[in-house]
Amino acid sequence: MAVSRDDVLAVLARVQVPGGTLVSRDLVRAVMVDGGTVRFVIEAPTPAEARDLAPAQVAAEMAVKALPGVTDVQAVMTAHGPAPKAATAAPPNLGPVKIGQHPTPHQGGPARIAGVDRIIAIGSGKGGVGKSTVSSNLAVALAKQGRRVGLLDADIYGPSQPRMMGVNKRPASPDGKIIEPLHAHGVTMMSIGLMLKEDEAVIWRGPMLMGALQQLLGQVAWGELDVLIIDLPPGTGDIQLTLCQRTHLTGAIVVSTPQDVALLDARKALDMFAKLKTPVLGLIENMSTYICPNCGHEEHLFGHGGVAAEARRLDLPFLGELPLSIDVRLAGDAGTPIAVGDGPHAEAYARLAQRLIAGGVA
């Protein structure tokens, strides 16, 4: 029988380290099982502790290797002690609440957010395929249909929701702990971009990112929501891993353009969600067709139908095509998503929202 991630964690939970076990001290990250190969990371709080943990790394490798079905074990030790100069820049502290801190240890399985019924992550393998555009428009379309909707911009390196939703106020935090979200176009929203100075680059390493994400999920006063849409960064990195492993997600939607290169990357994102046991609710083809606003001629600039074909191949729902249109970009740049108004683009998002509501996932 194939070994599972839980089997690996159960074994690692028995490996003793000073102050507990590898699991009780929350030192294990990114457990991946790929056939008979198991990979995981042991993340020590400091380089000195990493040296002390070397025997535990050997013990962990031996214990996992002893599991039936395991042929290869790759354990990597990392330490997030003193950071290089760029990374030591103090986390932004523009008010009473400080965003960007080390994550607190996490026990148990994926957690729910109080008051939030469903959480949908919007992901993509490749950047620039329209994931943030889809997130904001879908959030607005769901709100227009009477759902109580939240939008969390978890694209920590390139937050674009403040611009797309037309919000630039810094969120308040009267007690320095709870962060008050903002509201735009009927959607409750929060973005790391709202906590940073404009044009400020985020130069944090893994643990700081995890801490920031944990704060955005746990410290924001989301209130009662039917659904929280999370706009992920592109790719398959730390943020996606942490979110899928620690938060009880209803599922993920993967956005791709019909282009082969974007599809190849989308397959990696789908593979990641499968490995992390996050249900994939469906695929969306963005920038599907281009209709010339002058003559009405239809062009398929990035190809057409590739995402639907991929969905069929993988037996996943195909949620729809969204056309490439200058109006969509202009609306996003102006801070009023196209779904706020009427017209064919807003209708396309309304259909997508209806479909998710009818399916019970939004």
Ligand SMILES: Nc1ncnc2c1ncn2[C@@H]1O[C@H](COP(=O)(O)OP(=O)(O)OP(=O)(O)O)[C@@H](O)[C@H]1O
């Ligand atoms: N259907 C569309 N028609 C026209 N422009 C679009 C469409 N979808 C997205 N865009 C534009 O393409 C650009 C990239 O879109 P967006 O930021 O939503 O992509 P992303 O996948 O979230 O990118 P990132 O990887 O930077 O997070 C934006 O300027 C956006 O306005």
